[in-house]
Amino acid sequence: MRLEKILLLLACALALVLVATAGALIHHGALADARNVAAQRLAAAALAHDAQQEMRERELLLLTRQLAGDKGFVGYIAQSLQPSASGAIDTASIRDLLDERRGQLGIDVAMVLDSQGRTLVDTASYQPTQSDLAQHSAVSQVLSTLEPASGFLRGRERGMQVAVAPLLLGASSEGLLLAGKFIDDDFARRIGAIAGTDIALLTSTPAGPQVLAGTINADVRKELAAVAVQRGWPVANTAGETATFAIAGSRWLARASPAGKDAAAGSLIALLPGSAIDAFVAATDRSLWLWGGVLAALAVLLTALLWIVWLRPLDTLARSAAGITGGALEPVPATRSGGAGIAAIARALGRLVGELRETRDFEAYSADLLRQRTRSSETGPRAAAPISVDHGAAAQVTAGSVLADRYEIYARVGAGQSGVVYRALDRRHGEIVALKLLGPAAIAGAEHANRIKELLRAGARVQHANVARIRDVGQVDGVIHIASEYVRGISLKDALSRTGRIPLYAALRVSREICAGLAAIHAAGTTHGALNPANIVLGAGADTKLLDIGLVARPPGFDHHQPARPLLSDPTYLSPQQIVGQLANQHDDVYALGLILTEIFTARLPQPHGSASELCLARIEREATAPSRLWTEIPAPIETLLLHCLERDASRRLPNATAVLVELERCRP
Amino acid sequence: MSEGSERVAGRIELDAAPGQQISAGETTNAVVYYVPARGAPRPKADRYSVVTRNKRFEPQVLIVPAGSTVSFPNQDEILHNVFSQSPGATFDLGLYGEGQSAETVFNRATVVQIFCNVHHSMNTNVVVAPTPWFGRVGADGSFALGGLPAGPGTLSIWHPRVGMVTREVTLPLSAPLQEKLLATKPVIPDHQRKDGASYRPPAR
Numbered sequence: 060m061r062l063e064k065i066l067l068l069l070a071c072a073l074a075l076v077l078v079a080t081a082g083a084l085i086h087h088g089a090l091a092d093a094r095n096v097a098a099q100r101l102a103a104a105a106l107a108h109d110a111q112q113e114m115r116e117r118e119l120l121l122l123t124r125q126l127a128g129d130k131g132f133v134g135y136i137a138q139s140l141q142p143s144a145s146g147a148i149d150t151a152s153i154r155d156l157l158d159e160r161r162g163q164l165g166i167d168v169a170m171v172l173d174s175q176g177r178t179l180v181d182t183a184s185y186q187p188t189q190s191d192l193a194q195h196s197a198v199s200q201v202l203s204t205l206e207p208a209s210g211f212l213r214g215r216e217r218g219m220q221v222a223v224a225p226l227l228l229g230a231s232s233e234g235l236l237l238a239g240k241f242i243d244d245d246f247a248r249r250i251g252a253i254a255g256t257d258i259a260l261l262t263s264t265p266a267g268p269q270v271l272a273g274t275i276n277a278d279v280r281k282e283l284a285a286v287a288v289q290r291g292w293p294v295a296n297t298a299g300e301t302a303t304f305a306i307a308g309s310r311w312l313a314r315a316s317p318a319g320k321d322a323a324a325g326s327l328i329a330l331l332p333g334s335a336i337d338a339f340v341a342a343t344d345r346s347l348w349l350w351g352g353v354l355a356a357l358a359v360l361l362t363a364l365l366w367i368v369w370l371r372p373l374d375t376l377a378r379s380a381a382g383i384t385g386g387a388l389e390p391v392p393a394t395r396s397g398g399a400g401i402a403a404i405a406r407a408l409g410r411l412v413g414e415l416r417e418t419r420d421f422e423a424y425s426a427d428l429l430r431q432r433t434r435s436s437e438t439g440p441r442a443a444a445p446i447s448v449d450h451g452a453a454a455q456v457t458a459g460s461v462l463a464d465r466y467e468i469y470a471r472v473g474a475g476q477s478g479v480v481y482r483a484l485d486r487r488h489g490e491i492v493a494l495k496l497l498g499p500a501a502i503a504g505a506e507h508a509n510r511i512k513e514l515l516r517a518g519a520r521v522q523h524a525n526v527a528r529i530r531d532v533g534q535v536d537g538v539i540h541i542a543s544e545y546v547r548g549i550s551l552k553d554a555l556s557r558t559g560r561i562p563l564y565a566a567l568r569v570s571r572e573i574c575a576g577l578a579a580i581h582a583a584g585t586t587h588g589a590l591n592p593a594n595i596v597l598g599a600g601a602d603t604k605l606l607d608i609g610l611v612a613r614p615p616g617f618d619h620h621q622p623a624r625p626l627l628s629d630p631t632y633l634s635p636q637q638i639v640g641q642l643a644n645q646h647d648d649v650y651a652l653g654l655i656l657t658e659i660f661t662a663r664l665p666q667p668h669g670s671a672s673e674l675c676l677a678r679i680e681r682e683a684t685a686p687s688r689l690w691t692e693i694p695a696p697i698e699t700l701l702l703h704c705l706e707r708d709a710s711r712r713l714p715n716a717t718a719v720l721v722e723l724e725r726c727r728p
Numbered sequence: 729m730s731e732g733s734e735r736v737a738g739r740i741e742l743d744a745a746p747g748q749q750i751s752a753g754e755t756t757n758a759v760v761y762y763v764p765a766r767g768a769p770r771p772k773a774d775r776y777s778v779v780t781r782n783k784r785f786e787p788q789v790l791i792v793p794a795g796s797t798v799s800f801p802n803q804d805e806i807l808h809n810v811f812s813q814s815p816g817a818t819f820d821l822g823l824y825g826e827g828q829s830a831e832t833v834f835n836r837a838t839v840v841q842i843f844c845n846v847h848h849s850m851n852t853n854v855v856v857a858p859t860p861w862f863g864r865v866g867a868d869g870s871f872a873l874g875g876l877p878a879g880p881g882t883l884s885i886w887h888p889r890v891g892m893v894t895r896e897v898t899l900p901l902s903a904p905l906q907e908k909l910l911a912t913k914p915v916i917p918d919h920q921r922k923d924g925a926s927y928r929p930p931a932r
Contacts, residue, residue: 131921135846138823139807149825152806155783156846163928
């Protein structure tokens with residue numbers, strides 16, 4: 060089992076390593092995913108910015124086109140531009156009109172430039188008056204083409220997206236209209252909200268990079284400007300560059316891209332705090348630790364469970380099996396775990412041990428018997444019958460005579476209560492048989508004779524290893540003869556008288572074989588009728604066999620009003636019902652079986668010794684003595700079984716030998 | 729002018745129709761004039777003035793006898809225009825700046841709505857009365873016209889939020905008139921620029 064244990068531990072370790080490896084892979088995958096998502100969000104910020112910027116550009120171009128196409132608007136400005144007597148132009152009217160339109164149209168700044176690109180009116184004082192914007196890309200384009208154009212304009216503090224259109228009145232150009240929207244924090248916040256990132260719009264100033272607008276606070280802006288100096292933003296290499304750096308003590312992931320086609324637009328810096336990635340990975344890690352822990356715990360638990368439920372009982376069984384191999388037939392320990400499979404193996408092993416032990420003990424017992432044996436024992440009753448019986452003609456047969464033209468008598472083997480047994484040759488089949496001739500005392504009357512014939516006929520059909528088979532039943536000159544299987548061995552009665560109690564395992568085997576034989580008889584629907592130790596032979600082939608099937612004992616004729624009256628037959632192995640005159644049935648067989656088994660296990664009968672009449676009285680009136688009082692070490696299940704066989708009330712007894720056999724099987728260790 | 733000794737007097741109460749609001753002092757924008765059933769004598773023309781100041785015409789309602797001349801001096805620092813497209817009284821006094829003025833004669837008895845082509849919110853009304861008996865309503869809503877001939881006649885009441893209301897009366901009156909007017913019109917009348925275009929650019 061050492062290898063199995065090592066393998067189980069290795070499997071557990073492998074499972075843990077797999078869990079750890081899977082966790083590490085998922086962690087790295089999550090980190091890569093988080094970085095990819097971050098990069099996508101940063102790229103999305105640039106797309107959102109471009110879309111917003113393009114939308115504003117179109118809106119501003121549309122507004123300037125419409126205003127410049129409004130003759131009333133252009134005429135009013137044209138008239139305001141007419142120099143007064145003092146040479147001044149009416150900037151107040153222009154400013155008033157521009158302010159009104161600016162408010163109506165939701166633009167931040169509106170300007171009117173003269174035809175040379177100089178500012179005349181600026182609603183936001185965004186540019187110094189008379190600033191020359193002629194060099195501004197959009198303005199110069201409009202001056203040269205008289206077609207609307209768009210671009211970026213940076214003032215003192217702020218940047219602006221602008222559209223410029225010519226103010227044409229007929230064929231004459233009255234100046235230029237410039238409409239602009241600030242690139243401010245609101246603009247950055249809208250982009251940031253779409254992309255889910257922070258935003259900074261960076262522009263170059265003579266003092267260095269400056270954050271025009273953004274969603275980040277002043278400290279971060281300041282440090283971002285410093286980072287921009289290091290990296291050359293927004294002038295150099297801002298085409299989708301992604302960088303990681305620390306600002307204000309925090310790690311940031313940033314992607315720089317051009318903020319517009321016009322270099323004046325500067326750079327868009329999309330920012331994500333490193334904590335966004337960390338949080339994503341941390342969330343994954345939390346799940347990983349949780350589920351990894353659960354899986355690891357499950358692996359360990361499963362290993363422990365396998366160890367306890369499977370490996371340990373298997374180890375126990377393996378040790379038992381090794382013990383069996385080594386000759387130690389110790390009982391297999393009961394396994395409370397291990398499932399049905401292990402339990403089945405344990406039962407089978409236990410049964411095997413039991414059977415081996417029974418065989419070993421029985422062989423030892425048999426050897427012991429042989430040692431004590433003074434002469435060969437053969438079929439038939441051995442001991443002197445307690446009641447002297449006259450068998451009449453049955454006892455007159457001599458060796459060499461032939462009975463019924465079939466049976467050549469070899470020798471008289473013995474005599475019992477019912478008749479005399481001869482060893483004879485069945486000439487018809489050329490086989491040695493035990494030929495029993497029934498004496499006149501064996502039959503009490505017509506009813507008894509009928510019962511015997513009935514049982515003999517039925518018994519002749521029984522074929523079982525533990526039943527001596529009846530081969531022929533006949534009658535010659537009024538003498539009934541029964542030819543049956545000739546069995547060599549020693550009767551149980553002799554064995555018990557020589558050895559006393561049979562050792563437990565050997566006794567179990569003998570008991571089981573007796574039960575099996577009787578069960579076969581009962582299963583054939585008949586009754587043995589004369590079961591007693593003298594009719595049971597411990598065969599030479601190690602099989603126990605039941606003899607004299609059907610030779611129902613003659614009722615003893617006991618009368619408890621006249622207990623002193625001599626009995627007609629031996630009551631030792633009769634049931635209370637038989638004692639009072641009933642002819643044997645299966646219930647009586649069970650009672651007799653209970654008596655015999657008690658004797659096998661304890662060497663004593665469960666009634667006090669004394670006269671036959673006293674025995675009859677005790678059997679009728681008192682419960683059987685508990686077998687544990689006869690042998691204190693008798694296992695409790697066996698005692699229970701015996702008492703169940705020895706119930707005085709036949710209806711409370713086990714119904715037949717099959718039921719006794721089932722219970723006996725359960726008594727096996 | 730005095731053709732009799734009768735007097736018509738009363739009080740106007742201005743209420744807002746559902747969805748409208750009136751501000752304090754709006755009642756004083758009401759004007760009245762009386763025309764006897766037998767006809768009114770030709771009133772004496774006079775000169776009147778509506779000043780453009782702080783992008784407003786002042787007063788917002790002017791009642792003048794038919795044939796009167798009204799000048800529109802611009803006291804704002806920006807250019808303004810004065811025009812009307814009221815039926816029977818269309819005119820365009822052009823754009824002019826601070827310190828400049830333009831004028832026009834109102835011969836036909838009607839209500840003339842006057843606007844600035846540049847500034848949508850600027851509007852004034854000149855009620856041209858066909859009678860010498862006209863006047864404004866006081867701060868408390870009361871009015872009184874005196875020197876009227878006895879007999880039947882029509883009292884006309886006009887307010888920019890209400891329009892024209894006429895009452896047939898017979899003088900002398902047994903009791904002062906009580907008129908409840910309902911303001912159903914907006915403060916700035918719905919109007920277009922003189923070329924028919926909208927003041928508000930359509931871009932947004």
